[in-house]
Amino acid sequence: MSDSKSGYMSDQLSKPTSIFGFRLWVVVGVCVGAAFVLLLFFITLWLATKRSKNKSSNKSTIPIVSKEIQEVRVDHVRTNNHHHFDMVNKQSRTQIEADPFPEPDPVPGIERQALLPPPEDESPIGYHRINIEIGKDHMISYPERFVRSSSHENGEARCVDQVAMVVPEVSHLGWGHWYTLRELEASTNGFAAENVIGEGGYGIVYHGILEDNSQVAVKNLLNNRGQAEREFKVEVEAIGRVRHKNLVRLLGYCAEGAHRMLVYEYVNNGNLEQWLHGDVGPCSPLTWEIRMNIILGTAKGLTYLHEGLEPKVVHRDVKSSNILLDKQWNPKVSDFGLAKLIGSESSYITTRVMGTFGYVAPEYASTGMLNERSDIYSFGILIMEIITGRNPVDYNRPAEEVNLVEWLKKMVANRNAEGVLDPKLPQKPTSRAMKRALLVALRCVDPNAQKRPKMGHVVHMLEAEESPFKDDRRTAKDIRNATGDTTDNGLKEKQLTESGDYSGNGNGIHTDETRWRNQEEKLSFV
Numbered sequence: 368m369s370d371s372k373s374g375y376m377s378d379q380l381s382k383p384t385s386i387f388g389f390r391l392w393v394v395v396g397v398c399v400g401a402a403f404v405l406l407l408f409f410i411t412l413w414l415a416t417k418r419s420k421n422k423s424s425n426k427s428t429i430p431i432v433s434k435e436i437q438e439v440r441v442d443h444v445r446t447n448n449h450h451h452f453d454m455v456n457k458q459s460r461t462q463i464e465a466d467p468f469p470e471p472d473p474v475p476g477i478e479r480q481a482l483l484p485p486p487e488d489e490s491p492i493g494y495h496r497i498n499i500e501i502g503k504d505h506m507i508s509y510p511e512r513f514v515r516s517s518s519h520e521n522g523e524a525r526c527v528d529q530v531a532m533v534v535p536e537v538s539h540l541g542w543g544h545w546y547t548l549r550e551l552e553a554s555t556n557g558f559a560a561e562n563v564i565g566e567g568g569y570g571i572v573y574h575g576i577l578e579d580n581s582q583v584a585v586k587n588l589l590n591n592r593g594q595a596e597r598e599f600k601v602e603v604e605a606i607g608r609v610r611h612k613n614l615v616r617l618l619g620y621c622a623e624g625a626h627r628m629l630v631y632e633y634v635n636n637g638n639l640e641q642w643l644h645g646d647v648g649p650c651s652p653l654t655w656e657i658r659m660n661i662i663l664g665t666a667k668g669l670t671y672l673h674e675g676l677e678p679k680v681v682h683r684d685v686k687s688s689n690i691l692l693d694k695q696w697n698p699k700v701s702d703f704g705l706a707k708l709i710g711s712e713s714s715y716i717t718t719r720v721m722g723t724f725g726y727v728a729p730e731y732a733s734t735g736m737l738n739e740r741s742d743i744y745s746f747g748i749l750i751m752e753i754i755t756g757r758n759p760v761d762y763n764r765p766a767e768e769v770n771l772v773e774w775l776k777k778m779v780a781n782r783n784a785e786g787v788l789d790p791k792l793p794q795k796p797t798s799r800a801m802k803r804a805l806l807v808a809l810r811c812v813d814p815n816a817q818k819r820p821k822m823g824h825v826v827h828m829l830e831a832e833e834s835p836f837k838d839d840r841r842t843a844k845d846i847r848n849a850t851g852d853t854t855d856n857g858l859k860e861k862q863l864t865e866s867g868d869y870s871g872n873g874n875g876i877h878t879d880e881t882r883w884r885n886q887e888e889k890l891s892f893v
C-alpha cells in the first residue's frame with residue numbers, strides 16, 4: 368500500500384509541467400530555494416535598518432573626537448547611601464588609591480556600561496571612579512554617580528545601570544572645576560557654529576554662558592594623533608593654578624569619555640592680531656599709550672611665568688594672536704598648549720621645534736634648545752609688531768622689508784626710527800618713548816640668547832619713566848605689585864631678591880644698568 372503511494376508520488380513529481388517542460392520536483396525545488404533566498408534577504412534588510420536607526424539615535428551634537436584619547440582606568444565602587452558616597456568622594460580627593468572595592472583594571476576604551484557587571488547587592492546608588500593620569504606624577508580622579516533602576520520582567524529581575532548625573536569634583540590637583548559634558552554643551556548651545564569664536568591648531572574655541580550667567584571660552588581639543596592629549600595635560604599642569612591678571616585663567620576642564628575640553632575665563636575684545644592687522648580703517652583705535660600698556664602687561668604676565676614660578680613655565684608660542692584683549696585693552700596671554708615646565712636654571716632640548724613662523728628664536732629653531740630666552744626673543748618680535756603694525760614675516764612687501772627684524776634694524780641704523788611707526792597710529796609718540804620701546808625690542812631679539820634681558824628686567828625698563836634708573840632699588844613687594852601678581856598660584860613662588868630680580872643670579876638689574884644707559888644714549892643719536 369505504502370509502496371503504491373510512494374510510487375504514485377514519484378510519478379506525479381516526475382510528470383513534466385507547463386513551465387518549460389520541467390518536471391514538477393524541479394519546479395518545487397526551485398520555488399523552495401527562491402523562498403529561502405528571499406527570506407534571507409529580508410532578514411538582512413531588517414537588521415541593516417535596525418542598525419542605522421540605532422546609529423542615528425546615538426548621534427550627538429558634540430564634534431566627533433577619535434577614541435584615541437582614553438580613560439586610563441575606571442574603577443567601580445559600590446556604596447549604600449548618599450552619606451557614604453560623599454565620604455568616599457572626599458576621600459578620593461586626597462587619597463586616590465584608597466579604593467575600598469578595587470576592581471581589576473579594565474581594557475581601555477571598552478564602553479563604561481560594559482565595565483560594570485551586575486552587582487550582587489542591590490544598592491540604589493553607586494559611582495564609577497575615573498582616574499586620568501596628568502603628567503608624570505599626578506592623577507586626577509572624579510566619581511560619576513549612577514542610579515540603578517530595576518525592572519522585573521517575566522518574574523526575572525534585571526538590573527539596568529543608568530548614568531544619572533555626573534558630579535563635578537575638585538580634582539586631585541586641588542584646583543579648578545570639573546565641568547560635565549552636558550554642562551558645557553548647554554552653555555554653548557550644543558557647540559553651535561554661532562558660538563565659535565576661534566579655531567587654533569588644537570581645537571575649536573566656543574563662547575559659552577554657564578548657568579550662573581558667567582561667560583567662558585570652551586576649547587574643544589581635537590585629537591590630533593595624541594597632540595590633543597598632550598596639550599590637555601600640559602595646559603592643565605602649566606596654568607591650572609596660575610593666577611595673574613595678564614594671563615588668561617583656566618577655570619576648569621572636562622574629560623569625559625574621549626572628550627577633552629578646557630574652560631577659560633572669557634576675554635571679550637578679540638585678540639591683538641585682529642586689532643593690529645584686521646580691517647580697522649585708516650586710524651587704529653590702538654593709541655601709543657594703549658600699545659605700551661599691552662606690551663607692559665604682556666611682559667608682566669611672562670615675568671610671572673618665567674621668574675615667579677617653580678618650575679618655571681616657558682610659553683613657547685608668544686605671538687599677537689595669543690594676546691587677548693578686554694574692553695579696556697588690558698592684555699591677557701593665552702594658549703599655553705605648547706608650554707613647557709622647566710626646572711629653574713635649566714634648559715630643555717626638544718627635537719620638535721614648535722611655535723609660529725617669524726617668532727621663533729634662532730637658537731631654538733636651529734638647535735631645539737629651549738629656555739625662557741626663546742620667549743623673550745618672541746616677545747621682542749611682538750614689540751616690533753605692535754610698534755610698526757607689520758607682520759613678523761610679510762611676503763607682500765618688497766624683498767628688503769619681508770623680514771621685520773632685518774628691516775627695523777636697517778631703519779634704525781639709517782637714523783630713520785620714526786619711519787618704522789605704524790601709519791595707523793592716531794598720534795605719534797615722543798621720540799624718547801619711541802626709542803625706549805625700540806631699544807627694548809632690539810635687546811630682546813639679540814642673536815646671542817645670553818645677552819637678552821630677563822623678562823623682569825624688561826618690565827623694569829619699560830616702566831622706568833624719565834630716568835630708567837631712578838627707582839632701581841625696589842623691594843620684592845614692589846616687583847610683585849609691578850608684575851600684577853595676585854598670587855594664589857599652585858606652583859611654588861620663588862623668593863625675590865632685595866633688588867627685585869626674581870632670578871637672583873648675577874644677571875640682575877644692577878649689573879645691566881650701565882649697559883642699558885649706554886645703549887639708550889647711543890639710541891638718542893639716531
Ligand SMILES: Nc1ncnc2c1ncn2[C@@H]1O[C@H](COP(=O)(O)OP(=O)(O)OP(=O)(O)O)[C@@H](O)[C@H]1O
Nearest residue numbers: 564565566567568572584631632633634638688702
Ligand atoms: N579665553 C578666551 N576668550 C576669548 N577668546 C578666546 C579665548 N581663547 C581663545 N579665544 C579665541 O580663539 C582663538 C583661537 O584660540 P587658540 O588658542 O585655539 O588658537 P590660536 O592661538 O589662534 O592658534 P594656535 O593654537 O594654532 O597657535 C584666539 O585667537 C581667540 O581669538
